[in-house]
Amino acid sequence: MLIAGMNDLNDAVAFALAAQSNWPASMYMPDGQFVMTYDSGEKAPDNEVLGPVTPRGGPAGLVYRGAEKIAEWGDVDRADMTFSVAKSYLALLAGLALGDGLIRSLDDKVAGYALDDGFTSEQNRDITWRHLLTQTSEWSGTVFGKEDRIDHNRVVGVAVADAPKGTRRAMKKPGTFYEYNDVRVNRLSRSLLQVFREPLPQVLKRRIMDPIGGSQTWKWDGYRNSYDTIDGKQMLSVPGGGHWGGGIVISARDLSLMGRLVAQGGVWDGKRILPEGWTSELVKPCPVAPFYGLMWWLNTGRRQFAAASESSYFALGWGSHIVWIDPENDLVTVLRWIDRKKAPEFVERLLGAIKA
Numbered sequence: 049m050l051i052a053g054m055n056d057l058n059d060a061v062a063f064a065l066a067a068q069s070n071w072p073a074s075m076y077m078p079d080g081q082f083v084m085t086y087d088s089g090e091k092a093p094d095n096e097v098l099g100p101v102t103p104r105g106g107p108a109g110l111v112y113r114g115a116e117k118i119a120e121w122g123d124v125d126r127a128d129m130t131f132s133v134a135k136s137y138l139a140l141l142a143g144l145a146l147g148d149g150l151i152r153s154l155d156d157k158v159a160g161y162a163l164d165d166g167f168t169s170e171q172n173r174d175i176t177w178r179h180l181l182t183q184t185s186e187w188s189g190t191v192f193g194k195e196d197r198i199d200h201n202r203v204v205g206v207a208v209a210d211a212p213k214g215t216r217r218a219m220k221k222p223g224t225f226y227e228y229n230d231v232r233v234n235r236l237s238r239s240l241l242q243v244f245r246e247p248l249p250q251v252l253k254r255r256i257m258d259p260i261g262g263s264q265t266w267k268w269d270g271y272r273n274s275y276d277t278i279d280g281k282q283m284l285s286v287p288g289g290g291h292w293g294g295g296i297v298i299s300a301r302d303l304s305l306m307g308r309l310v311a312q313g314g315v316w317d318g319k320r321i322l323p324e325g326w327t328s329e330l331v332k333p334c335p336v337a338p339f340y341g342l343m344w345w346l347n348t349g350r351r352q353f354a355a356a357s358e359s360s361y362f363a364l365g366w367g368s369h370i371v372w373i374d375p376e377n378d379l380v381t382v383l384r385w386i387d388r389k390k391a392p393e394f395v396e397r398l399l400g401a402i403k404a
Contacts, residue, residue: 056401061109061121063397064383067390068107069367075101075129084131084291084366089213094198098271099287099294102129104367108300108384111398112308113377118402124300127265128384131365132289133303134268134296135233139330139343140310140322141240141248142181144255147323150243154178154329163242163278166191166235175222180236181342182334183229186222191234192274192285194292199229205339205352205364226337233288233343238276241285245278248286260305260316266298288343289365300382307363307371307380331361355396377402 077086085095108122145151151161154177159167167173171188179185188196197216201209205228211217237248244251249268257266270284271294277283287294309315310330314322331341338348345352347360357376364370368388372381372395381398383391 056397056404057111057119060394060397060401061119063390064109064386064394065107065121067387067394069104069385069387071104071367071385074103082293087366088202088291090198094194094214095292096193097293098192098194098273099290099292100269101290101293102127102297104128104385107386108382109386110300110304110382112304112380113402122300122384124304124382125263125265127263127267127297127299127302128369129290129365129367130296130298130303130369131291131367132230133363133365133369133371134286134290135288135343136363136371137252137296137306138233138237138240138248138288139181140256140306140326141244141251142177142236142342143314143322143326143329144251145240145243147326151177154181158239161243162239164238164276166238171219172222177239178342179222180232180239182226182337182340183232183343184223184226184334184336185232185235186220186225186227187232187235188219189235191231191238192271194231194234196229196231199227199231202228204228205345224336226334226340230287230289230291234274234285237288238274238285241276241283242278247283249284256306256309256321257302259319259321260309262302262305263299266296266302268296269294300384303363303369303371303382303384304380307373307382311373311375311378311380353392353395355392355399 071083075083082097105126105128108124111119159173175185200217201211201215202213203209268286270286274285275282276285289295310327314327330344334340345362345364347358359376360374362372368386370383
């Protein structure tokens, strides 16, 4: 999609197309290892893939300024894995649970809602929903065969660690320490399943994706062993990413709908989809990790993207997948399969184009 008279914007699009990820199209390295676990440095048995892996497409994206689409490139209707962008969807579902009264307060202890024994230990019994959503829970245990230890000392974004990823460390008090940990995110997802008493993909489809005009091509894959029994029924619990396969497989166009919904305060065509105030709650900085909100990345101190406004916030997934919301410039941008190291230059080019 080339735009007449917008050479700088067309140049930004051309840059995004040329700056694609170096991940293999098959999603597997020559030695047969899944690229995600390879990139994170995991070894057997920690790197065992439990869910489906979808071969990837090429770079794609969209840019909206307000309600107007000002750029589009690549196959925006191809459904691809999104990895940790799924975490930001979990945050939207948590908002629905809160609005429905299924969760009374984010500061309630999850133990009071659990249908299993995952929050009965001394380490876990005081964990709140807010702790899980800010990745400060320090939850300890195993979820569908994956132990939280696998992501101990994991470095993502601006986080730091004292030892190699996967090295067991002493646990800290919930709420006092931030660690990006996919096992704990999967624990959050399982806990949300237990309060909805309905598979999360069904909730997402009925309550969010269908009302905002989403396609029928997206899906949310689970693991081969990620089932829970609720009310006598076996239900699939889905992961908050594609770390070990599975996760949300969705198109760039559908991602843009989600981004625009959040940018509009949870309202779509005059109808409230997300509880009032929830999108503001998503972007409140976590006290111990001010670069993170509720499963959304913030641009505090412009540490994510120096060229972007500090009010910008992001759903981010390895690969890389980016949903960038910039309230200051009224932008919603989706990037698929861009080299993460080159994404900052795209941001700079795009902002230069719209301000030219």
